[in-house]
Amino acid sequence: MELSKNPQLLSNIATNERHGENSPYFDGWKAYEENPYHPIKNKDGVIQMGLSENQICFDLIEEWIKKNPKASICTSEGVDEFKNIAIFQDYHGLPEFRQALASFMGRVRGGRVRFDPDRIVMSGGATGANELIMFCLADPGDAFLVPSPYYPAFDRDMGWRTGVQILPVDCDSSNGFLITKAALEAAYEKAIEDNNKIKGLLLANPSNPLGTLLDRETLTSLVSFVNEKNIHLVCDEIYSATVFKSPSFTSISEIIEEMGSEICNRDLIHIVYSLSKDMGLPGFRVGIVYSYNDAVVSCGRKMSSFGLVSSQTQHLLASMLLDEEFVGNFLEESSRRLAKRHEMFMKGLEQAGITCLKSNAGLFVWMDLRWLLKEQTEEAEIVLWRVIINEVKLNVSPGSSFHCTEPGWFRVCFANMDYHTVEVALKRLHAFARQEKLAISSTRYLRNHKLQLSFSFERYDKSCVHVRTLFHRTRCPLTPQYFLDISVPMVRAASRT
């Protein structure tokens, strides 16, 4: 008998759904995996636009690796270090690795702050870092406020095994999704009323999925807020080096330096970082917790045993990130290429008549498709999303998976594919938008002329999918006369479903 038939043999954590993998965010990935686009082998496949990866600057890293064989413990130049590195499992991490990370983080912030290598705690990617910091700061049942929309996997990372609750602070397009003090206060008060114990606030800056930055004023007011309530502030800054346009990035570390320790209790401030986005190295699992709280550093370090960075990787990246010339060139070039890609993508969307939230960071845009929703509901958004995956063959991420309270927004990634694939994706979006506009105006025409049809013209039910499919294939115009002719294949098909 499998354990599935006797689930009490497993823990609650193993059997509950708090891993969040049944979210549409991951469904889209599955659709992509079953039918992945390939420029030659599978031109009709699904293009992956739901994976926030930075594939733009690998050539720079590869070139550095070729020029620096000593950084690898596997080359003849570097193998002298093999034994020392292979046995190194000290959870403090290689000193030069921490030094390199501290230096890199400082460079990303334009040298405006210095980071102390002794406050760097390793973890298994930012995934591990977010979980680790929660284990240090909160007990099961405690809550953290997180402005929405937020990265879907925060539910898993922050809450699955820790038992911590996430309470969203809803932001919407009325003010460009900005976090306001009023919204925060309201969310806090409500949480208290509902008997929740708030232990802190988690921010992603730059924001995923918005691609926007928190300005100095907002950050300062958020620091005041947490000090007032004596709760923690965790700033996930993993996209800090993906800022490609002004305004420039302001890190929480700069704010607390400016505020001074009389106003800000530094024991409340923690940063989560990773090299997965800024350098495009998610496979290397380099995550960091940087805390201004000594007890958190100490406890976090012990916990980091559960997800240390491979010493082979520490060794390689220590060399790379201590190469100041490389780092300077990389950061500049990465920013330039991201800007170029973003501009190309935005132009393409503009031509398709699709607007996005104005952004200057991240590896994605926050696309506004509210005009395509039959009704402003989450259900309608999901229906639209399934059409985009199954019909348009683009895996984009629906706003509801980011806990966005306003239906119709989608996160679309642009940095995880080559130039040609971006063009194909834009073409598909263009065609889709055009077709949808046509469908909308046809609906309006039919409604205005009070025309009745022999089958329901529910836009997004199965029959309509058939209609649309056949429309693509036959390129027949959707005229009312055409619909009344039962001998027409698509009407036959529609009446079958």
Add this chain to the structure above:
Amino acid sequence: MKLLSRKAMCNTHGQDSSYFLGWQEYENNPFDEVQNRNGIIQMGLAENQLSFDLLESWLANNPDVAGFKRDGNSIFRELALFQDYHGLPSFKKALVEFMAEIRGNRVTFDPSRIVLTAGATSANETLMFCLAEAGEAFLLPTPYYPGFDRDLKWRTGAEIVPIHCTSSNGFQITASALEEAYQEAEKRNLRVKGVLVTNPSNPLGTTMTRNELNLLIKFITAKNIHLISDEIYSGTVFKHSPRFVSVMEVLKDRDYDKTEVWNRVHIVYSLSKDLGLPGFRVGAIYSNDDMVVAAATKMSSFGLVSSQTQYLLSALLSDKKFTKNYISENQKRLGKRQRMLVMGLQKAGISWLESNNAGLFCWVDMRHLLHSNTFEEEMELWKKIVYDVGLNISPGSSCHCSEPGWFRVCFANMSEATLNLAMQRLTDFVAEYSTANGHKRLHHSSKNSKKTSLTLPDKWLIRRLNWIRKIQKWLSRHLNWIEKIQNGC
């Protein structure tokens, strides 16, 4: 409101144990063959440093791997992006084949049932998160690896209830000990979810007998609970009589693969001991149950193995010529090293658990050196050995041994010369100790003494000394900063 979590404030991480304190003392005064011959020799760290030359020579012959290349083509991009928690298929295949090879191919493993984790530390914790929670317990035979307190209990909230094993039968698990432990858990209102064993055992350095394995299977069948077999030392067996028998082998031999017990047996593995690569953080969970594999795979997101490392090791372990030679040569070297240690022990008049046939250590009997048969005395003896003799060995109490006087002594993490020196120090110590009258205190005359005429430091003092050292470091950093300012930098 307390600022930090209960987990952050408690000491369930177990790092105040003498096991870890001994490491700290070593770090404050580490032996070096050239630079610090009076330092403390580290014999408390179960590392395998005997076969690096074999790995290094393989690397020299396989340059493609170093350059992130496969068949001459760069795969850097592919690796840099690879974060699939299912793991690199070629690595999982190579890993399960390696595991099978270690078991003489008497069992085979399915790559789709392996979950990769960041070291066995993460594997054990992840498995615990899947199988148990607060209010529940796993039974562990004592003595056991001190890190289990942290790995199994700390963040999961689960409990460990000991199965007491004694020297009367070479510390083997008995049916009555299992039953007693179960009753003890019930008395403590803990629901028993399973048994966890280490086979080969740390700290005993012995392989489990078939009889013990059969007992365990009978027990978990009757109680309807899990069995986790941590087999991370499976490749360190240096004497093959008795040979290593994996629990999977016994299950297979007895046709248990058709029964529901099959789904409740899980293996933990790692390359940290067999290949001597603890820095690479390569651990694995192997389970016959789909739900456990599914849940553990999702959880492995919190500690995946670096793709760079997966790639290197998949190439290494796929080389069957290499693995065959490595397994046999590594075991030969371990055997030789263990014989050196036990010769030294013999010379010092110290006995050890003679069934020692695996692992990177020996379970040493120093009961005759205790003034009285108590753990306090064991601690006193331990402090003498660390500070006076300059050997960091691990006291049995840190491994939850129920009998005072046993110590784990590692032999594979140093050169032969260092091991000889360690044995010499031990011999000298025992000789002096024995010539002292009866139960009088030992005169501190060893040249390795820390030159203190005060009473020996205890845990509290060790922590205060570390705190003072931290302040010294902080002061020195700030003095440097002040100097720079004064010099106008």
